[in-house]
Amino acid sequence: MKYLSTRGGMQPQSFSDILLMGLAPDGGLALPESYPQISRSQLDAWRGLSYAELAFEIIRLFATDIPEADLKDIVSRTYTAAVFGSEAITPVKRLSDGLVILELSNGPTLAFKDMAMQLLGNLFEYVLAKKGQSLNILGATSGDTGSAAEYAMRGKKGINVFMLSPDGLMSAFQRAQMFSLQDANIHNIAIKGMFDDCQDIVKAVQNDHAFKAKYQIGTVNSINWARVVAQVVYYFKGYFNATSSNDEQVSFCVPSGNFGNVCAGHIARQMGLPVQRLIVATNENDVLDEFFRTGVYRPRGTANTYVTSSPSMDISKASNFERFVFDLLGRDGAAVKALWADVDAGKGFDLSARLSDAAGKFGFVSGKSSHADRLATIRAVDASDGVVVDTHTADGIKVARELRLPGETVVCLETALPAKFADTIREALDRDPPRPAGFDGLEDLPQKVVVFDADAAKVKAFVEQTLAG
Numbered sequence: 001m002k003y004l005s006t007r008g009g010m011q012p013q014s015f016s017d018i019l020l021m022g023l024a025p026d027g028g029l030a031l032p033e034s035y036p037q038i039s040r041s042q043l044d045a046w047r048g049l050s051y052a053e054l055a056f057e058i059i060r061l062f063a064t065d066i067p068e069a070d071l072k073d074i075v076s077r078t079y080t081a082a083v084f085g086s087e088a089i090t091p092v093k094r095l096s097d098g099l100v101i102l103e104l105s106n107g108p109t110l111a112f113k114d115m116a117m118q119l120l121g122n123l124f125e126y127v128l129a130k131k132g133q134s135l136n137i138l139g140a141t142s143g144d145t146g147s148a149a150e151y152a153m154r155g156k157k158g159i160n161v162f163m164l165s166p167d168g169l170m171s172a173f174q175r176a177q178m179f180s181l182q183d184a185n186i187h188n189i190a191i192k193g194m195f196d197d198c199q200d201i202v203k204a205v206q207n208d209h210a211f212k213a214k215y216q217i218g219t220v221n222s223i224n225w226a227r228v229v230a231q232v233v234y235y236f237k238g239y240f241n242a243t244s245s246n247d248e249q250v251s252f253c254v255p256s257g258n259f260g261n262v263c264a265g266h267i268a269r270q271m272g273l274p275v276q277r278l279i280v281a282t283n284e285n286d287v288l289d290e291f292f293r294t295g296v297y298r299p300r301g302t303a304n305t306y307v308t309s310s311p312s313m314d315i316s317k318a319s320n321f322e323r324f325v326f327d328l329l330g331r332d333g334a335a336v337k338a339l340w341a342d343v344d345a346g347k348g349f350d351l352s353a354r355l356s357d358a359a360g361k362f363g364f365v366s367g368k369s370s371h372a373d374r375l376a377t378i379r380a381v382d383a384s385d386g387v388v389v390d391t392h393t394a395d396g397i398k399v400a401r402e403l404r405l406p407g408e409t410v411v412c413l414e415t416a417l418p419a420k421f422a423d424t425i426r427e428a429l430d431r432d433p434p435r436p437a438g439f440d441g442l443e444d445l446p447q448k449v450v451v452f453d454a455d456a457a458k459v460k461a462f463v464e465q466t467l468a469g
């Protein structure tokens with residue numbers, strides 16, 4: 001399997017190359033030349049597999065330059081009950097109204113990011129050892145990518161992590177998870193701005209080809225294709241867990257911000273998973289909902305991005321959306337390049353002529369949720385089912401309940417545990433969320449972080465100084 005860029009300007013590359021590459025040299029995102037097609041007999045054979053077995057079957061279709069025995073070893077070391085809390089890895093629970101919740105947050109940092117990041121850490125270690133290279137990761141987080149990446153990479157030989165986060169905007173738990181890590185290879189940088197400012201800096205540094213090559217800069221954001229492909233696995237597993245036969249269809253409802261999670265659902269559907277609809281749920285930062293309702297994509301600046309109680313979704317420039325638009329436009333890299341030139345110039349674009357394909361051919365619909373909706377949903381699910389959901393998952397459940405069709409099986413993706421967002425849970429339920437073992441006193445630990453203006457030059461200087469020792 002070879003990989004190309006959404007902007008059409010990259011020679012075909014192998015999986016191991018794009019794993020370390022970050023943004024493509026033309027500023028686009030890597031995608032496989034085509035999506036592997038899964039036959040009915042393959043689907044039947046996969047239904048009874050364990051999570052690790054299924055992950056191996058799916059990832060080997062994409063990571064074709066990694067010997068199968070090595071990949072099997074990496075995957076089986078990654079998806080274990082010791083790391084993810086149960087043999088099921090991603091169990092499902094059914095609410096009394098029939099909605100299915102796919103649990104993705106039982107990993108080390110209590111968010112769905114662990115599902116891919118744990119694999120990414122092990123893949124990096126393997127490929128870097130083979131190539132005799134080291135990697136300096138520059139990432140951006142609105143709260144969950146950062147801790148998942150740092151927990152997956154801490155202490156790993158040949159890897160440094162420089163993680164940008166919006167200063168003061170993550171929850172106290174999220175901040176403490178990241179900033180309390182004292183490992184020598186972990187560096188936290190709080191940026192005076194929002195997540196989009198952090199992601200812009202990451203992309204600016206990625207596009208400085210000389211700096212990137214000199215300091216071997218890689219990425220852990222969903223810019224990295226390996227993140228997306230690892231997430232494809234749980235759509236298959238969620239489908240098998242929510243159905244009793246491969247004759248059935250399901251829809252997935254996905255709390256969305258940077259569009260990485262639902263992009264993996266889109267790829268699973270393109271591979272032939274029987275997915276009826278992909279329901280995109282946003283919070284008040286609703287650029288994606290606006291697109292799927294109107295066909296107009298209008299990324300917003302920091303001044304027009306709200307600080308909400310589902311902070312990990314406070315995103316107004318959805319990086320992975322570019323991968324979907326590439327498919328929507330019939331894989332026309334030149335057209336994508338032109339559209340993103342407009343995005344980079346602060347404008348949006350109008351694809352309303354393609355809106356019927358987004359829904360009809362690709363199955364996308366969307367809805368949005370507000371703070372009041374979030375509180376009402378957290379209260380309602382607690383009252384009806386005795387289940388406390390986090391604020392992002394609540395956004396998904398709200399939208400799923402609103403858009404569900406008669407007879408439709410909807411699987412809502414649980415993207416984090418409520419312990420990460422205690423203030424809003426207390427506001428909704430007047431009590432603390434359950435706190436999993438091992439996190440007591442987290443917020444009281446000493447924290448290590450530097451604070452910078454949203455300036456790529458300052459971040460580059462910090463990386464240089466740190467690596468110079």
Ligand SMILES: Cc1ncc(COP(=O)(O)O)c(C=O)c1O
Nearest residue numbers: 144256257258259260261312415
């Ligand atoms: C808890 C949580 N929910 C939802 C999202 C949105 O996911 P995506 O950015 O992949 O659309 C994120 C961030 O990525 C998150 O951390």
Ligand SMILES: N[C@@H](CCOP(=O)(O)O)C(=O)O
Nearest residue numbers: 141142143144145221222260
């Ligand atoms: N919500 C994310 C933002 C980064 O998204 P990514 O999937 O591109 O890493 C976060 O929690 O950091």
